[in-house]
Amino acid sequence: MIVYGPVLSWRFGRSLGIDLIQPPKTCTLDCIYCQLGQTQHKICSRNEFSRRIDIRVLEDELNEKIECVDVDVITLSGSGEPTLNPQLGEVIDVVRGSVKKPLIILTNSSLLIDVAEDLRKLDLVEAKLDAVTQDTFVSVNRPCEYMRIHEIKESIKNIRAHLSIQSMFFRHEGGVPLMREFSEYICYLKELKPLRVDVNTPWRPPQNSEVEPLREQELSEICEKIRNEGIDARYYKESDISHSKKLNIDELIEILSRRPLRMPDIAKLTGLSGDDVLEFLNKLSKEYNIKSIFYQGEMFYRV
Numbered sequence: 052m053i054v055y056g057p058v059l060s061w062r063f064g065r066s067l068g069i070d071l072i073q074p075p076k077t078c079t080l081d082c083i084y085c086q087l088g089q090t091q092h093k094i095c096s097r098n099e100f101s102r103r104i105d106i107r108v109l110e111d112e113l114n115e116k117i118e119c120v121d122v123d124v125i126t127l128s129g130s131g132e133p134t135l136n137p138q139l140g141e142v143i144d145v146v147r148g149s150v151k152k153p154l155i156i157l158t159n160s161s162l163l164i165d166v167a168e169d170l171r172k173l174d175l176v177e178a179k180l181d182a183v184t185q186d187t188f189v190s191v192n193r194p195c196e197y198m199r200i201h202e203i204k205e206s207i208k209n210i211r212a213h214l215s216i217q218s219m220f221f222r223h224e225g226g227v228p229l230m231r232e233f234s235e236y237i238c239y240l241k242e243l244k245p246l247r248v249d250v251n252t253p254w255r256p257p258q259n260s261e262v263e264p265l266r267e268q269e270l271s272e273i274c275e276k277i278r279n280e281g282i283d284a285r286y287y288k289e290s291d292i293s294h295s296k297k298l299n300i301d302e303l304i305e306i307l308s309r310r311p312l313r314m315p316d317i318a319k320l321t322g323l324s325g326d327d328v329l330e331f332l333n334k335l336s337k338e339y340n341i342k343s344i345f346y347q348g349e350m351f352y353r354v
């Protein structure tokens with residue numbers, strides 16, 4: 052499927068996703084906290100990306116979904132870094148022509164120079180920034196060899212699009228990587244003046260099991276420090292995800308194939324009681340490969 056969801060996003064509400072990459076996961080980075088697991092194809096440029104999506108199929112799937120589900124936004128994202136796909140501009144035009152909903156992209160910022168013109172056509176570019184020094188960039192995001200964080204920071208500054216920043220704060224090897232360079236990070240944000248900073252922490256199982264989420268109090272303090280510099284910032288708890296319509300089995304399986312969920316989340320999404328969720332998952336596991344993962348004292352499920 053090229054079009055998936057809707058998935059429930061704490062930032063954007065009910066979001067219909069467009070997967071420009073398609074499995075296996077292909078990315079320019081291999082972040083230690085990634086919830087999609089290890090990067091199977093790590094490539095450094097758009098020229099190396101040979102997969103193509105069928106634009107006619109995209110249009111059909113989009114029209115079909117839009118007819119039967121109510122969504123707040125359309126999100127370009129998927130199984131890796133969406134800007135790798137050279138069809139990005141064409142996809143933006145097709146979606147713009149088919150759906151009157153805000154169109155946003157979640158990008159890891161590594162290829163912004165190559166796609167700046169296309170990104171200016173979007174309602175929002177949510178750009179990742181987890182490090183401001185090369186050492187932290189390398190240890191957290193594990194980029195392609197030649198990538199330099201100072202060039203990425205410059206490219207974010209020059210994007211001239213509606214821009215928000217997403218940064219991952221987490222504990223690893225006794226410290227919080229981005230907090231070690233927090234004053235430099237704040238200086239950069241003050242120059243950049245993004246519309247908002249989304250302060251993230253890995254609530255779901257990351258690929259490196261030694262990565263731990265921060266406490267809510269810590270996230271709140273980080274947001275406060277950013278806001279004190281005149282920049283809007285927010286964080287979320289996993290339980291903040293809200294939804295108005297119960298998902299059917301296909302929609303739930305779609306979400307579970309893209310992100311792990313806890314039993315209470317599945318209960319909320321389906322409208323089932325906690326006890327019934329286990330029975331429901333048991334039944335589904337005969338047809339789908341549902342795995343359970345224990346992380347931070349909680350059980351997560353994914354397909």
Ligand code: SF4
Nearest residue numbers: 078080081082085159
């Ligand atoms: S950029 Fe996104 S998809 Fe790529 S490794 Fe990092 S978190 Fe995963």
